[in-house]
Amino acid sequence: MTDALPVIDLAPLDDGEKGLADVAAAIGAACRDVGFFYAVNHGVPRALIDDAFAQSRRFFALPLEAKQTIAMDVVGGNRGYSALMREALDPAQGPDRKEAFNVGLDLAPDDPDLVAGKPFRALNAWPALPGFRATTLGYFDACAALALRIHRAFAHDLGLPLDFFASKFRKPMATLRLLRYPAAAEDAAGAGEHTDYGNITLLATDDVGGLQARRRDGRWIDAPPRPGAFVVNIGDCLMRWTNDIYVSTPHRVVNASPRERFSIAFFFDPDPEAEVAAIPSCVGQGGAKYPPILAADHLKLRLDGSRPMEPTEG
Ligand SMILES: O=C(O)CCC(=O)C(=O)O
Numbered sequence: 403m404t405d406a407l408p409v410i411d412l413a414p415l416d417d418g419e420k421g422l423a424d425v426a427a428a429i430g431a432a433c434r435d436v437g438f439f440y441a442v443n444h445g446v447p448r449a450l451i452d453d454a455f456a457q458s459r460r461f462f463a464l465p466l467e468a469k470q471t472i473a474m475d476v477v478g479g480n481r482g483y484s485a486l487m488r489e490a491l492d493p494a495q496g497p498d499r500k501e502a503f504n505v506g507l508d509l510a511p512d513d514p515d516l517v518a519g520k521p522f523r524a525l526n527a528w529p530a531l532p533g534f535r536a537t538t539l540g541y542f543d544a545c546a547a548l549a550l551r552i553h554r555a556f557a558h559d560l561g562l563p564l565d566f567f568a569s570k571f572r573k574p575m576a577t578l579r580l581l582r583y584p585a586a587a588e589d590a591a592g593a594g595e596h597t598d599y600g601n602i603t604l605l606a607t608d609d610v611g612g613l614q615a616r617r618r619d620g621r622w623i624d625a626p627p628r629p630g631a632f633v634v635n636i637g638d639c640l641m642r643w644t645n646d647i648y649v650s651t652p653h654r655v656v657n658a659s660p661r662e663r664f665s666i667a668f669f670f671d672p673d674p675e676a677e678v679a680a681i682p683s684c685v686g687q688g689g690a691k692y693p694p695i696l697a698a699d700h701l702k703l704r705l706d707g708s709r710p711m712e713p714t715e716g
């Protein structure tokens with residue numbers, strides 16, 4: 403077993419049955435082992451990723467007061483700005499030295515789920531920056547399309563109909579999260595050790611580095627920056643769905659660099675009303691390890707756990 407995360411070329415995914423089968427086998431192996439892989443040739447244009455980072459830098463450079471007017475407590479629905487030291491992904495370790503801005507599924511003001519007050523349905527809030535909304539929503543849509551393509555590979559690998567997941571991600575609780583970690587004078591916890599909550603995370607990073615994943619034997623391994631690639635990792639929801647066949651691996655960010663670090667995470671969680679119940683082909687002799695749960699309840703439980711400094715919202 404090597405200490406480097408696998409690199410998977412997604413280009414063959416759309417090249418017919420053999421391409422899909424090969425990529426699905428590689429993805430399935432990575433998800434059963436370390437739960438992390440780099441995706442290359444993923445189809446999201448490099449220029450769009452670069453534009454998203456440029457907008458992120460402009461956003462975080464705004465005065466704190468401007469960012470606080472669209473704080474998560476104000477906006478609700480897991481959208482908006484979260485200030486430095488506001489969250490603790492590992493509460494035992496203390497607050498994270500990071501700030502963040504969340505964009506959720508972009509709903510119309512008359513969206514029926516929004517009007518009905520369903521969980522995680524809220525309007526996005528926008529900073530007064532030209533192009534910010536168009537770029538982040540374009541990036542959001544490109545990530546959602548990629549995440550669905552990867553789910554076709556999961557379905558293939560798990561022996562499911564290829565569109566199994568599509569019906570669970572019609573109006574997903576997906577979140578695009580811009581992140582900034584200030585430059586550190588000493589080893590500082592940018593993001594405490596945690597597992598992600600949803601099905602998968604697509605992470606783009608700048609060239610600073612600092613992401614580390616903990617293998618099940620306890621060893622930490624670096625996930626160094628790889629220009630143009632996404633770091634893809636499994637979250638707890640998919641681990642639960644697959645009855646622990648795919649693993650959601652603990653990871654953290656240690657920014658020991660004299661430079662600030664930017665990253666962009668895209669968290670892909672199912673529709674709030676999707677039922678997450680063990681996939682039959684994943685249930686062996688021991689039976690299902692977890693009872694079914696609504697995806698919204700699953701996400702709410704996990705978010706509440708990482709925001710001890712905030713009132714409950716959702
Ligand atoms: O910023 C990163 O590289 C990773 C962030 C992360 O793991 C998270 O926000 O869940």
Ligand SMILES: [Fe+2]
Pocket residue numbers: 596597598603653
């Ligand atoms: Fe994470």
